[in-house]
Amino acid sequence: MTIRVLIVEDDKEIRSLIRASLSVEGFEVQTATSISEASAMLQHALPDVLLLDLGLPDGDGEQLVRMLRAQHNLPILIISARHQEAQKIRLLDAGADDFLTKPFSVPELLARMRVALRHRGTRLAAAVTEYMQQDLHIDLAKHTVTLRGQIVHLTPTEFNLLARLVRSAGYLVTHRQLLSDVWGPEYVEHTHYLRLYMTQLRAKIEDHPAEPRYLLTETGVGYRLAIMD
Structure with missing residues (x-):
């Protein structure tokens, strides 16, 4: 079952970070930057979870909480830099399920989402956060990759690509799925991005990049992170 998440957040960096992190986890993610945009999207289709900022360009997110609660029962998690106790209590009383104060970690957000759902x-099954095969150890929670005990330094995009494969370790992930989850749905035709970053990852992780043990190609279809016997 794919869980659909709507993020209503006007800060581009925060919105992109949350979207990328949740996409890597296997969620189907949509974003909005204002109350009016979110309202239009919600009239078309309801998500399974709403992540809502408060300080939006066309009003306060609290308006959206009250409007939704009058008609629907979907989980609503507030993500805000505001930390006044009185406002938190008012929002929870208005129908929000939880309130996360920025900055927060992705693992905490995921845990709160699991509770609300x-x-x-x-x-939801607890997310896969670790991969250990032969000399390679990937710990997504700690954001570390080690090969024979040595830290492997990855760029943010390289790590996000590897993390997406860790979530589906042993299974094929298609080119389109990887491109959508790591770069965004507007990049699903840009397979050259995927080839470039996979080459870079193999150069850092594989002893023989031309004959990979971990990052396997399913020709014409996608990639798979190997599970060894």
Whole structure:
């Protein structure tokens, strides 16, 4: 079951970070930058989870909480730099499920989302956060990659690509899925990005990049992070 998430956040960097992180986790993510944009999207289709900032260009996110709660029961998590206790209480009383104060970690956000979904009868398996095969150890929670005990330094995009493969270790992930989850849905035809970054990853992780042990190619279809016997 794919969980659909709508992020309503006007800060481009925060919005992009959350979108990329959730996409890597396997969520289907949409974004909006204002109350009016979010309202239009919500009239078309409801997400399974709403992540909502408060200080939006055309008003306060609290308006959206009250409007949605009058009609729907989807989980609403507030993500805001505001930390006044009175406002948190007011938002929770208005129907928000949780309130995360910026800055927060992605693992904390994921845990809060799992709790909110569980309260509505949807159970998510704990995310895969670690990969250990032979000499390679990837720890997504700690954001580390080690090869024979030595730290491998990756760029943010290289790490996001590898993390997406870790989430589906042992299974094929298509070119389009990788491009959509790591770069965004507007990049699904840009397969040259994927080839370039996969070459860079193999150069850093594989002993023999031309004959990879870990990052396997499924010709014409996608890539797979190997699980060794």
